[in-house]
Amino acid sequence: MILNPFGTADWMAIAPIVALAIASLLVLLADLVARPAISRYGAVAIGLLGTAAAAVLAAMQYGHVYAAFFGGFVTGGFTTVFEEIVAIALAGSLALYATLGDPKRIGGTVALMLWGSCGAMLMAGAANLMTIFLGLELLSLALYCLCGMVDRRGARESALKYLILSSTASGFLLFGMALLFGASGSVLLADLARPQLAANPLFWMGSGLFLIGLAFKMSLVPFHAWAPDVYEGAPLPVTAYMSVATKAATLAVFARVLYAALPAGTASHVMLPVWIVAGISMIAGNVGMLAQHDLKRLLAYSGIAQVGYILTAMAGGSALGLRYAIYYLVAYTFMNLGAFAVATAISGEHEEGARLVSYAGLARRRPWLAAAMTFFMLALAGMPPTAGFLGKILILATSADSGYAWLGGLLVAGTAISLYAYAKVVRAMYLPQSGDHHVADLRPIAPLAWISVTLCLIGVIAMTFYPLTPSNVLPLLR
């Protein structure tokens, strides 16, 4: 007879994930029962309620470190923080679905987004290789479908491209995991920190392949080429979600490996290629951004560089660096979601807000939206008075402190380049002679997008003047 090996505490540890799963089933059930189909607001409302429940449940575990499922899933400050970031990203993207997307497919879309977030939250707390892979695949599978959830050639291209390239990366990741398992004889991340592994070539090969997989998911140069194409084709809310949630979940895995799952003294060697790649990403991402005429592509390249900034904060491996990385990630979440919310607010059926030409003369047609967009662009560029400014200075301070000043230097150079691209959007909105020929205001009222814009604005400003960073993010494993 097999006894159930898991206690209540184990199930409580994944309560936020369960809440999301229940919400997604409810959406599907409501879609089945409702005639002819679930309404747009109904689906989004259930999704947002589920997200709120998950966020509350995650917040309750903040101070409570517990290794559930034989160490497969660890709760605690770090996990909570990343779960909350995923919840914010989910809420911000669901809000956009209140105005965009095919109404007939809204039920399935919202359900998939909730399931994908289950995967992202699983990655946030994953403490063994299997949980990492489970979470990653759950997230990725949902995203493949979501990318194609609209009748458009670009969307199908996006979905297929993402499927093929992301599966390849998963292959690298899985192979790396297999080698790591071979080296340590355990799937637990904690066992990877054993000192005798440092002499094992399997460990080095395994961690190399594993990091290539992660670098792909974080869209670091030279594994970045998928990001602009996939972002461009995917529906706006999915792009918003991908640009934040996927990054956050992958960064959570990366941070856990960096801070807790490497033999002492090997971190600076194992991770050196990642720092180099991060440095290249900061330059290449920002240079790539200069030539873009599509907001989604622009923000895709921007994301490539922004991940580089976040990695710069972690480069020293200090606790403070991790906190600043989280600070910047949260700020980035707000800025990006805000920018996408503005894009949604001026979009109709054809996602006009995704094209930069739609912003010509926006300052006259929609002064408040233009002001908000300006604010988010300045935040992404790191201008005051935004959290982007403070985040950059915290990252620079950490890089100077931890001996990775060269990354700080690349950050400065990359940011200087990026200003042109971000200010291009601002210029389009404010240049007086620019024409009004691309008027796209098909939906004059998009209340949830407006609320999202406002909340993101408040978030970015508040973080500037009250720079709270979570204090108990370490230890990452038990």
Next chain:
Amino acid sequence: MRLRGDVNVLAPIAILLPLVAGALLFVLPDDPRLGKIYGTLVAFATLVVVLLARHADWSVRWLARPFTAAFHVGPTPIGWWLALLLGLCTLCAVAATNLPRQRSFVAQLLLLEGTMIGLFFARDLLLFAFFWDAMLIPVFFVLLGWGSHPATAWRYFIYNFAGGLLLLFATAAFGVIYGSTDVIGQSGAPLIGAWAPWIFAGFALAFLVKTPVWPLHTWMPATYADAPSPLVAVVSAVQSKAGLYGFLVIGLAYLPTYVARFAPELVVLGAISLLYGATVALVQPDTKRVVAYSSLSHLGLIAIAIATRNPLALQGALVYIVAHGLFSTALFLILGYVEEREGTRSLIRLGGLGHANPRLTGAFTIAALAALGLPGLAGFVGEIVILSGVYQAGWTWAVIVALIAIVLASAYMLRLLQDAMNGPVVDDLPVRRDLTWIEGLAVAPLLIALLAIGIQPHAIMAAIAGAVR
């Protein structure tokens, strides 16, 4: 009557008043008269608050890690004079504004004033860097919205933002090493260590871009020529002084050994700016560009004075900073009036304005004489004290270069005066009205201040004490 506790809160008020009032102006009805009257009243109120906030000191904790930082505001003695100059220049600029979409323009001017008062009131280096970047945004928007070439806006923004990033990096490194950025105007120990030269390099580059000093000046002539005169008046008079202010309160106070070590390089750059600016000003056909290049020249002289670290030269530098602010505001505002009336800035097409517009010509003459260093006006005091100090410090060749440039200054200022104001009336220029009393009132305070400082500069000179080690 002592109101210490109440005085301190004036420092944040001086910053927030123009910022909030400027933002509020965007939601008020778009009426040009309303915008101007409102803006003038706010600018006047701000000037009064700045005047009263001389000893204010107000602080709230911002960061505890990785270094302590605070929203610490309150003018240093030097910063107070600069803020006062800014208040006066903004008031005059707003009063002289006569542009399309006037309400938005005045709002941007007020936002600019708020961020720059923040800069001069900041006692925390991080806050200084914050306002340093923030003050670029209103100028960028004005250049986009009112400038004649969008390319100018880009050049200004990207050049200065790059400088701002270096400042940011230097500030971060400073904070990590020093443990705190709450340092401006306080007598902390100088920064030492392996990082110090790099930090100095970051600060110095940022300051030199902003001033600007040759060869980092290329954003400046186009910006000064393309932007509307009231904005240029504020930017050239005060924003360009932010870099020099940074040298005084950060460079001299916390990195004095590096200022001393790199003094020859700084003096050479200053001397090149001095001569180059003067020579180009001599041949420019565009009135605003003449004044723009003359600014390059004058600021080069101030950069030399600061690099020598001689107390006398520094006293002269501060007087000259204020004097240059006053006469360049006056020059740009009056050239703006001319451009408005005649529709041209070309010295080839202008001429003989003095016959029809005696008041305009009179005001311009006073400002131009101050710029070329006529004794009795503020410019002369600044120049003579700087030259004595630089000579005292042993830089004889720099004094000789400066004297040549001063002769050239007389040449280009008189050329401006001669070609635009004097001479025969040009036939194809219709005769326009003379200065209205509002326009006259907008420049009168500047001219009076030039005379007052020319006679009694000691109060400003005293402010510099303690800045140098």
